[in-house]
Amino acid sequence: MRSGSDTPSQDIVVSLKGVHKSFGSNQVLRGVDLDVSRGEVVAIIGKSGSGKSTALRCIDYLESIDQGTIRVCDHQVHKPDVDLRALRLDIGIVFQSYNLFPHLTIEQNVMLAPTAVKKLARPAARQLAHRVLGQVGLLEKANQFPERLSGGQQQRAAIARSLAMEPKIMLFDEVTSALDPQLTGEVLRVIEDLANKGMTMIMVTHEMNFARKIADTIVFMHEGKVWEKGGAHILNSPGTPELREFLQHEL
């Protein structure tokens, strides 16, 4: 996945250093350090309240940080003059609650940003929409409204909507937590397909087996820090008592 000509530092596309974030008196992030390389699939696991979703949201500047630095491609996300439009063109994010636009059809949902932001002509945008909807297996639902779709279909549509902007990095925030096991599978297959295509991805997940299967790196967050990090093997032989305890509760 990594081209030989790139120096290692250029290969790092997301870099968090000493990131702190509080909500009022609640310190959610207490010094998060994380580097993600191009094409890497990172799964963030941890108890609720460990700061994993907040860390993800900070990367897309949905939350501003109190201290530390975040770099995404060429964007210095922690700086006040960060170009948010350019940042969001490089990052796609998918949420637990899908957040499709209920007044638009699936096709219109996907076409909105390419036409409004990238000024793509409608025929080209429709073609693009059909390509990404085909990729997530929803082509036949193009003209339906979101409310007519199952949760799994809505989530795949949300992924297609992000993909239509051709992001360099995809963030997934507990995208299957609202789905029953049967629907979870169809969403995970789409994500796995993306991973196989070399997309750089950071996902917050509760699906340990899925993380084990597709992630290059597992990041265990605990008390607002990256507590333990490594390949899938850390799920079998955790290096810290906290991760061991967490895994016992999860499985």
Add this chain to the structure above:
Amino acid sequence: MGASFAVGYLMFLLKGAVWTVGLSLIALSCGGVLAFIVALCRIAPNRWLRLVTALYIQIIQGTPVLVIIFLTYFGLPSLGWSVSPLLAASLSLSVYVSAYLGESWRSSLQSVPRAQWEAAECLALSRAQRMMKVVLPQAIRIATPPTVGFMVQIIKNTSLASIVGFIELVRAGQIVNNTIFQPFLIYLLIAVLYFAMCYPLSILSRRLEVSAGEKAYA
């Protein structure tokens, strides 16, 4: 009274009713434009803009419409602007509508989930695009039933314009009554005419509310 008389008076009342509708439409359209601006200011990022608009709403909502009409019709001329009854009534009712509808539309805009703003933001849409393409279309659906319901209030409140001599339905009734002195008959007729204008709107509002409820998003 003779039959020919009655027809003439009835026509006069109906003409008044047409002006009631006309004044209502003026108040709704001018007030609606203002209300939209008020609603936008109420959710603006700028704190002072929000505060000043909130104060405006409180002042207007805490003032009888009649006093606003007196202020424009008697107050403005004392400052050197001459104001016709139609202009005074239009201005006052528009101000009144802007405060009430502005606040109602603000809550409609804010009842579109924050996650919708966020999803649009993450797709790199500008603030204006988020508003126009994502939030506003959803807010309009939410706002339609209460707005149609509020039109009933506008229609009824146009009767206050009679006091500054604008000939709408009530003023027309007063004029007819001064001639034939049949207050019970005339004001009953006027009540029926108001009801005929308001009732369909009430029904429409209720229907819209029901169908909006049925289509409510999960």
